[in-house]
Amino acid sequence: MNSLIGLWESVREFIATGGDVLYFVAAALFLMWVLMIERYWYITAVFPKVKKDIITRWDARSDTTSWYAHRIREAWISEASDNLDARMLIIRTLVAMCPLIGLLGTVTGMISVFETMATQGTSNARLMASGISMATIPTMAGMVAALSGLFISSRLEAKAKLAREGLVDSLPHH
Template sequence: MMLFLMDTWDSVRGFISTGGDVLLLVAFVLFLMWVLMLERYFYLNIAFPRFRKNMIAQWDARDETSSWHAHRIREAWISQAKQQLNARMLIIKTLVAICPMIGLLGTVTGMINVFDVMAVQGTSNARAMAAGISTATMPTMAGMVAALSGVFFSTRLDARLKVSLEKLADSLSYKE
């Protein structure tokens, strides 16, 4: 097991050294994005059902639910639930959108390295230019992969949040 972890760590270090320092920024943004998405999944599956059950119990305990005042209370509660469900979703979507841009930053820094090598050694040293091209392409690929994983899971999460909110709204029915 320890050998596997050491091999994995060496592979990650090699990948980061091939792609340059921008890969560390991509990794940080990816880590932050996934921590926030996992927190939202936790809230949706663990905390929100308790909140929903409590809200439905409070609504069912009301004597009247058909007046104008009761409708406004219901709307306020649904709005509060929507706010709690959608907390941090804008940050997640922003991080997803930023991932490809950070990858492009890596492309620019890698190409600057290529031009530096060309300026110092000329165009005859293909091996020296290859390192800069590798530094240019790896962050772009990493940023795109990070964004794709984020797009897929944040879209699914967003859909589940909307369904949960609709179910809550349907559960707060009017009594005549």
């Protein structure tokens, strides 16, 4: 329990040093990871059942060679593909937004530095240093958040592509 309290205090100090923009970075990071975990679960646990169902329906058809049968096959593949790609655009958008939110923290931190310089002059180094850290920490946090999401989202896109290709290969057309 003491380690959790110590961890919480460390997080609070980090946010106090970096400014309130870190709450927005944390919210974007949390949403991004929830969506990535959901996509991973769908691709690994749900989609194999969907694929099996589509293959079963295709094999149960007596007509798999006509123009109409090919359009039905394409529609099923398209629907499965849309389900595989669901929420991937949101994930990519959140990955791109994290550094931008960090840059917002940079701007607010620099405003704080300039405000300190205007009111206190350049002689108070301690106040200026807090503004500088408020300018750099959100940028770093946004970049780290984006990097963590970039790697996983690219892996998810590759898994979705392989699953889609596996479905197409499993539905023979004569």
